[in-house]
Structure formats: C-alpha cells, structure tokens
Amino acid sequence: MSNKPPKSFLKFFRWFCHPKLRDSIEGDLMELYQERKVESGKLKADMKFMRDVLLLLRPSIIKPTGGYENLNTYGMYKSYFKISLRHLIKNKTFTFINVSGLTIGFLSFILLGLYIQDELSFDSFHKDSAIMYRMLQHEKQEDGTVRNAAEIAGLIIKESAAVYPEIEEYCRITAFGRAGLGNDPANRNYHRIVGADVNFFTFFDFPLIEGSKDRVLRNPNEVVLNETLSKKYFGSESPIGKRIWSSWSQDDKPLEFTVVGVMKDFPKNSHLQIEALFSEATWPALFDWYNDFVSSDWASNSYVTYVKLKENSNVAALSSKIERLVKSHYPTDRPFKSEFSFQPFNQVHLYSENIQGNGFNSNDSGIKPFYLYIFGVVGFLLLLIACLNYMNLATAAAFKRTREIGMRKSLGAPRGQLVAQFVIDSILIAGVSFLLSVVLLNVLLPFFRTFTQKQLLLTSLPASWYLMIIGAVFVTAILSAIYPAIISLKISTARALKGEVKAINQSFSIRKMLLTAQFAVSIAMIASTLVIYNQLKFIREKDLGMNVESLLVIDINSGNLRRNFETVKAEFAKPAEVVSITTSTRVPGEWKSFPIATVNAEGDSKKNEMIFVGIDNDFLKTYDIELMEGRNFNSGSSDSTKVILTESGVKQLGLTNPIGQIIEIPTIRTDADVERLDRIFKAEVVGVAKDFHFESLKNNLMPVIFGAPNTIIQRIDYYTLKIKTANWDETISKLKEINGKIDPNSPLEYTFLDNRFEEFYQADAKRGQIFLTFSIIIVLITCMGLFALVSYSVESRTKEIGVRKVLGASVHSIIGLVSKEFLVLVLAAGVIGLPLSWYFMNSWLQEFAYRMPLGAWIFVLAAVISLLIAFATIGIRTFNAARVNPVESLRSE
C-alpha cells in the first residue's frame, strides 16, 4: 500500500499551481494527507486530497498564463535612476557643466548635420538623378591649360542621341541674357531669359502647378513662370493664356510672351534656379540667323546639356565616341583639341569649380567639398569634446564615489551592475542634453536658416540621420561611462571602502591628455579664425589700383539708354551730386561674363590674354586709375582704333616703347566661347594705365586692354556715376526720374560697386562668422572642462592648500601652484594645434591670389589668447579656494 496521494491529482496540482506557492501548499497537502490517512484510512484521505486539490483551483492560486518569473530587473534600474538623479542633484556644478556642454555639442552636431545633409542632397529629388549627367567639354588651350566648359554646341547631343543608343534622353538649356518683364510699367524687373527644349518638364522633375507638362513650351513666344513671378506680375489670378510684356522688341514693338504654365519655385537644393522658362521655338522666330547657326554649329559653347544615360553605360567609351563624332564635323579652320565627359548630375553643385559657363549653377558660390569636410569634422569634434569633458568629469566624480562603489562591490554587485550605474548616469545626462538641444534647435533654426539661406527642414533629414543622432546619444553615453566604469572595476573593494584610491595620478595623466587634445582643437580654431578675419581685412584694405567707393553703376537695359550715350551721360550728370560719369562695356568687379581678348604685338606670334573693356574718356578719371604714359582717349569716336594698356599688359606683350605701337586681336573669348573675329582687330597703343584689379582678389591680376566704347567687340553696357551725397535716397530718386524721361519703359537698375566687391568675399566672410561661432563654442566647452578639472584638483587639495596657507603661502602663490600644471597643458596643446591650423589655413589661403603673409605672430597671438582664457578659468576657480580661511579647510579633519 502506497502512502502517496493520487498521483494524477498531485501532478495536476503541481501543473496549475503558481510556482511561488507550490512548495508550501504541497507541503500542507501532504501533511494533511498523512494525518488523515492515519485517522481515517487511505480511501478517505485520498478523497479529501482530491477535494482539496479541486478547491485549490482558484484564480489567485493558479499560475498566470504568461511568464511568472521576474524576467526583468526593473527594480534595479529604478535604483540606478534614483542614485543617478541624487548624484546629479547633489553635484550641481558637475551636472550643469555636463548638460550644457553636451547640449551645445548635440546642437552643433545636428545643425552641421542639417547643413551638410542639405549640401549633399542637392539635385537628388529628380527620380532619375542617378542616371542624369551634365556634359562637359575640356578644351586644351594654346598655353597648355585646359578650359572646362559646361556649355557645348547644341548639335553635339542631338546627333549623338540619334546614333548612340546609350543616350536615353537629353534636354538642353540656353541663356539669352536678361530682359525686363511685367505688364505694369511701375512693376517691372529684369530676369534671366532661359530657354529649354520642349521636354524640360518631363526630363526634370520640377512640378507644374498650372499647365500640362506635355504641352507647354511647344510654340514660339511661350513662357512658363515660377510661382513667385506669377504672383508678382499677375497677382492671385491664373496667368495661363495671358500675355506678358518684355523689354525685348520685334519689329520695333515690345515683344510679348504668352504664359502657358506656372511651375513651382525650384527647391533651394537644386543647382538649376530658373524663374522664367522660354520655349526653344522662340529663338528661330526671333532671330533669323538662329536656325542656320543651330543646324551647323559644332564648335560653340552655347547649350548646357543634360542627358540621361542607360544604366551601366560605359561613360568613358561614349565620351570618346562623341569626341570622334564631333571631330569629324568640326570646322576645318579650327583645330579640334577637346575632350568630352559626363558629370554626374548630383555632383554639379559641389564639384563645379573651374568649370566655365556655369551660368545655371546659381549656387556657384556655394561651399566647396573641402569645407563640407571641415564642417563635418568640426561637428564631430564638438561632440567629441563634449564627450571628453563628460568622461573627465565623470572620472573625477567617480573617485568621490569610491565608497559607493566599494559598498556595491562588497554587497556582491557583479561587474555589469557597477558599469550599469555609470552608463545610466551618462544616459540620463545625455538624454536630458539631447532633449534640451532639440528644444534649442527649434528656437535657433529660423536664425540658422536666414544665415545659411537654406530651407533646412528637420523633416528633410532621412530617418537614417535621426537614427544616427540617437545612436550618437547612446554612443556618447556609453563612451563617457567607459572610463569611470573601468576605474571602478579596477580598484579593490577594501581600498574603495576606505576611500583611499591612489590610482589618481595615473588616471589624472589620461585626463590631462584629453584636456590637452581639447585645447589643441581650441587653439587651432582660434588661430584659424584669426587668419580668416585677417585675410578678409587684408583683402578689403588692399589697394585695388582704383577707387570703388561711392560709385554707382547703372545697368543699360534699353536701346534708349544705349544709343547716344553722350546725351544720356549729360542727362545723368545734371544733378549736383554726380561728380563724374562714364560709360563702359564692362565694369571692374564684373558680375556678368566679360570678353577676354587674345592679344599679340604686331608681328609677334606670342598670344596673351587680356580683359577687353570699352571705355569713354571719363573712365580713368571716374575710377581714379592713374595714367602712366601717353594720353587718354579723346571724346567722340575719333579713337576707335586706339587702345590703352595696363602696365602688366605692356610687360606681357614685351613692348619697350609702347606708345604708338600696333597690337592685334585675332580672337575674343567670353567664358568658354571662343569667337574668331572676321578681321583681325588692329589698334594703336596711345596710353599706359597703372594696373588695377578688375576681378576679385581671389584671381591674379589680369592685364586690361581699354578700347573705345562701341567696338566690333562689344557695346556699352554700363554707366558709372561717382556720387557725393549725404542723402542717397534722394539722389537715387533723382536718377530714377532722369531714367524715366529717357526710357519710361525700363526701370533704373543700379548697384553700388563697393558692394559688388564685398560680395566676392561674402562666402568667406560667412565662413569667418561660422568659424568664429564655433571657436567660441569650442573654447567655451573646453573651458567648462578645464573648470571642472580644476575644481576637482582644488577640491582634492583643500587640505594641502589649507596647510600651505597656515605655513604662510599667499593667494597668488597658491593660484600659481594650481595654474602651473594646467597652463603647461595649454602650451603643449599649442604645439599640437598650431601646426594643424597652419596647414589648413595655408590651404585655404591658396584660394586667394593675394594673401596676407601667414606670419608667426598670428599663432603666437592664438596661443596667448588661449593661455589667458585658460588662466582666467583656472583663476576664478582657484581664487575662491585660495581665499578660504585655512580654519575652514582644515577643520574637516
């Protein structure tokens, strides 16, 4: 006879019962069973057992269907958070420095990320952008250089597409200068006239708001306006089918265009920026030479050509096939020395340096990839420095927490749990900083948008970037926690509990290294900022060889202004404020393309390139350009075959006695388009002018050859007025009035020349501002780190300072004592940081043809500034500690 209860019921009980209750209840059941068996026999005991088991089948006894064990250790995490919070609240300085440092770090990182992302996202919104290319022509010049052109002859792609199946589709864009638009004479402006092939809207993915993309731009004199222009000239009503006045004329009547579509304003991250797009069919109707030209031209540079190639096409092979094709059709009187290439569409924005005819690349002045990398590096550096700070501080703080660590260890905390405490600490700090930086981001973004002139939508960042940022939060947190965690693992429990950790010296040196690295970056940034600002100052103050102050330039946009320029000059000269007035084909600081003449002395085959400018007799006076030899032009047209050279031009031509010599101009080049003159232009040199900078100081000074105002080379395009006035608004309204009398149809278009020159360096000035901002931020973060480290050092030496004071040390000597070890670090940082900044700044300066001497003083200055900042930081912290009455600091013993 077994003395066990029914097995099946016992099994059943064990199955359903909650494991936490199982043992004790089973014990009770067994105990009762044994008793009952003795009392009333096995059968009854069995029955009662079964009844008890069935009655135990209650919700509170049955195990839950889900997991029943504590699979998580929420409790432990709760404890981690609690301890972390207490720690953060207790050490307010520590928390403040860390949170603000990391916040700035994250903020800069995100802002720079947005900026870089925007730069990289250029032109990627076209769905075929991966197979889109822009064709480039690389023509070898006589002097051995290669001229890269983004515009090629229109026939090349047309014929190639017919023969080579790799070319899926193409679209050509061409520019025809500018024209005034607008039906209301009071509301007219000048806009770039851009024509495109009929497939523009199917080739590119620029959406049309009104009009059908398959039907617009089919007929002559059709125009598609962008939203802004449509609003400007037609208000809120639909412009479709309406006509718009233009300053161009046909048969002596203003030419009117029919609006056939409205396109959405092009996204800011498109290198193509077009306001008004005209149909290609317009030009043959407008110019009778156009059809002949287009159907025979293989050599000009007139069309920006975009193509879509079949995937996996052999681009190099295609280029050489096209080369052969072009060569076979090339005009026989011109040598063919060109290569063609396909530039990937999404590289147009960033990689278009040294490419001429970039007329449609409105972001031409945009950032170079080099700076993009620099910005990327700066963003990472900021984040890194903030992390280093945190590591430094957390390590210092970890020593204060040795007792806590010892306690945990003695209670048997495994390594993981010790590390977890530090990781939670830093996740908490990183998380709070991240949230703060997101809040700040929303506040700062509008300013950043204005500053960068970019759309910069937070939503434009792809998800992977957000993942990256969140990843950065965690990586920061974990990286920051690693060092203190290692320390905590290394120290022995007993020593930790006693609070005597002697590892300080060893780890202190690591933290010193980190600090040195930070200061190296700071010093490099300070030096770079100094270099940028000094170079900009150098450029602004450099003698241009002429005067650009208080010069007002009027653009000639109408025939009335161009004809009889002597009369127009006399009209504009009437107000008393106008000191002098001159007309010219181009002006210094030119923003349009200007012709460059190939010049040689008579009988000399050596060709020289010079900027050709047609001027009248008042030009040199108005611009204060000194005449060194010979004479100025006479007024009137008697000097139409005379020229004035600049000194460097004389030197290049090798003329010893220039006056009276004959020079020859066989070809004229505008951007990449080389035009051979029908008859070689021969002229006599009548004067020599002092050199002046026609272009920005980024370019080397180029010789200038002055001709008469209206030559076969060029017609006049500007009036320049030297103005002396106290009230610019009044003067300008006077000029507007005069302009209205001469030509009521075209508004006065004017610019200030000094602004033009300033614009050349705008991108650099902006770069300077960016560097300044980031220098300040980096220095700030570094100082926070220094401050924290000094605090730690001072606090751990409270007693030492007390003893020293008792023994008669002065406040100065104590500050000196503490500062010394840190200032040495700053000097060491200078040794690392300064060569670095020298290297980068030197390569930046290469952009300028005229650069300031990169003297040692700038770097010494940067080092001194850093030392002063460091000393101030240390001083503030040490001063208080050094002034404390030693009684206070020694009493704690």
Add this chain to the structure above:
Amino acid sequence: MKKYQLGEFEEVVMLTVGILYKDAYGVSIKKEIESRLKRGVSVGALQTALKRLEDKGYLKSFDGEATEERAGRPKKYFQITALGKKAMDYSKSTRDELWRAIPKMAWNRLIDVRYKTQDLEPLILRL
C-alpha cells in the same frame, strides 16, 4: 473607509495567525480555525486568503523547516505585520463602535417583535 479592508474570513485568518504566534503555517492555521470555530476550512480558501493578506501587506511569510510528512516541502510561516495589526485594530474598533452605537432599546424591541410574530402565527396558518 477603504483604508483597511478586511473580510470576515480574512479577519478570522489574521486572528488565528496571531493566536498561533510563531507556529502559524497552512495546516496549523486550518486546524486552529476548524477547532475553534467548528467550521470546515478548505486548503484552497485558506491559501487564497493568506495570499491576499500577504499581497495587502498585512502578513509576511518566511520559509521554515521541511519535515518528512511534508514530503520534504518547506513550511511557510506567517506573521502579522505592523500594517496588519493596524488593520485588525481598525476592524475591531469599527465593530466596537457599531456595537456601542446600538441603543439598548433595540434589544428590547427585538423581544417584542418576537412575541408579536408568535401571536400572529396562527393567523398566518389559517390564511
């Protein structure tokens, strides 16, 4: 009023745990209730009550020794916590208060009513 909720059976269990002092575990509590109150207590009902009281924090438990008749399973001893004591006090004091609030007359009337019903009994039967 929800402050200390204690059901009738729960109160009995609490009191018994108190009586048994250091020897309160499943079987002993069951036997004690059965012998004192002359009513059967199923293991299920008792365990449910114990678990609920422990969850409420009125009782705390610790594992005791394992004996042979328990097939090596440990006893789970129960002890009243401070909170449990408060709950019991509260329960007792509310009862006492209610008891005290009953007017003496109520007891007299109770007797009257009994008489009246007795008088009416024949009438009811007749109907």
